[in-house]
Each structure stands twice: as structure tokens, then as C-alpha cells.
Amino acid sequence: MNSEESISRALERFKSVLHERSLKMSTVRESIARAALNYDGHFSVEELLRVLRSKGVSEAHLATVYRAVPLLVEAGLIQPALLSKGDHQRYEVAFEREHHDHIVCTSCGRVVEFVSEALEALQREIADRYEFSLDDHVHELLGRCSDCRDKPAARHS
Amino acid sequence: MNSEESISRALERFKSVLHERSLKMSTVRESIARAALNYDGHFSVEELLRVLRSKGVSEAHLATVYRAVPLLVEAGLIQPALLSKGDHQRYEVAFEREHHDHIVCTSCGRVVEFVSEALEALQREIADRYEFSLDDHVHELLGRCSDCRDKPAARHS
DNA sequence: TTCAGTGCAAAGGATTTGCAACACC
């Protein structure tokens, strides 16, 4: 979810990244970018396509969306998320959003985002200890939320 | 890598988990379990099969290994590892090994395991904060090791 | 006008599944 101004800046950035690679900003590409930027939550390529279709905004083809997604990632508009969810890769808006990690309920699938500077610091410290320069990390906590604690564990997808 | 005694205990456990599900401990299943337990590092199903074949221990079929792996995971002999490595799922020995996370060099692919009680504690704290019971987590640090810091980033698979 | 973008269909690659023959308990 983004404000109109934020979306404009994001599209501007997208366009400039495309330019650098001598690629073009097409109508379809822009629709896909907008749909992604407006997506509230974590989406798969298939789900993004569904939104595009439902809004009648565009008749984008599945393959086209698959081709656009890596470009959106490269431009920093979206980023991969929810690695542990077995099925297909999911993404979330990254543009002008602060870094966060996720805690996922394995029973109902609820996802909560959290920010912990202590955690970030600790990770930098660990990377230092092993003489790694830290570029990124994948971090997800898995458990059961307050509503599901009593129910038996059951991995959702 | 495990001692002979550890392997015996692991096979015992495997057998009992199979029993609970009225499944059987076959020769092939045992070979697969042994190969997995002896594997030093992080393996894919395909790689595990390769070891089985090379040792001439067994003519296990790929599909059979795919069928055995979830059972080995359920019995706690192995666990999924290296989620962020795009290609296929990898596993590592879990039986009688202490919990650890990984730091991966995105340039040369080197993987270092680390243990941090502070990190574990912090994760429990965060789960508490959101009223989640913490069952598990996925955590990988990505960066470049001391040998690769100068080289440009290049994701390995 | 010239590359790049798109739709479509077909290819890929990892994993799964149906089924008949086979092996444990």
C-alpha cells in the first residue's frame, strides 16, 4: 500500500532502471508495477496477475508478469518474501518501506511483520565474527499465534 | 558425519517412527538413511542419490529417495537447510546435532554454521511480544566471505 | 524505423503419483 506520490516516485525509479538497461517502460509494464505497488500483503505472481485481471486494468499474460517481476525487484520496488512458505515465491512492496522480518503462524497462516534493531545489530556482529561482509538475510519466525495456540500444528501453504 | 553409535540410535529412532505410522524399515530405506546420516554437508535429493549409487550400496531410485526424505525429516534425522539457495531443497543431518544457523557467501558459495544463544533469546522475546508460541525459524545471513570481499557480488546456486 | 515487449505455446526442471511387481513382518 502506497500513497500516490510514493507510487510516482517508484515508477520514476523503475523507468530509470529500465533506461539504464536500454529497456522500455511499456503500458503493460506500468500496470504490473502499479498493481504490485498497490498490493497490500504478500503476493505470488499468480495472485498479482489475478488482481490485474480483476481490475480489468490490463490483459497482461502470465509470462509477461513473470518477466516483469525480476525487473521490479532489481529496481527495488518489490522484494522476495516468505521464503519458508513451500509453494511458490511471494513478494512484497519494498519501495520506501523500512526493513522488517516476518513471524508466521503455521496454523492459520497469519503473517506479522516486525522490526528489531537489536536483531539487526546481532546479525552484523555475527557476520563480523566470521569475517563476512553482510549484504542481506533471510529471517522468519514460525509458530502459532494467540488464536491458534491450542489447535494442533498444521503447516499451511 | 556421525559416529557408528549415533547412527545406530538414529536408525532405531527412524524405525520407531516408521512403526508408529505402520510403515516398514526396508533395506533401501535403511541405505538411504545411512547415506544421509553420513553425508558431510548440505545435500540435495539428487546428491544423496549420487552417493548411494557411487557407493554401490543401493540401486535406490530417485523417486524412492524423494519418498524417503520426508520420513527422515519427520523422524528428526535430517532437516531442511539453506532455504535461500534458489535451486532445489537441501538438507543436513539433524540427529544429535545442536541447533545452528548459516551464513552463506554469495560469491563462492561457502557456508559457515554458527550458534548464537543471544540470537535465540531475542527471537523468543520477539515471538512473545506478538503472542506467538515459537516453534521454529528460518535464518540465513548472506554476504561475502573474507576471500571474496573484493570480487563483485555474484549469486551462486 | 528500429529494438524491445507481448502473447502463446511449448520446453524445462524439480518433485509427485499411479500402478504392477516385489519384499518385509
Added chain:
DNA sequence: GGTGTTGCAAATCCTTTGCACTGAA
């Protein structure tokens, strides 16, 4: 002897690609 197991091949599922046509700069 009766189940569960295995090999094999075919089927899936997500994702990628080749190609002829369309579109943006």
C-alpha cells in the same frame, strides 16, 4: 499371505523460453 515398498513412466506445478507480431522511443 497380506501390506507396504519400489521402480518406472507419466503427470504436475511453477517458471522460463522461442518465436512471430505489436508497440514504444
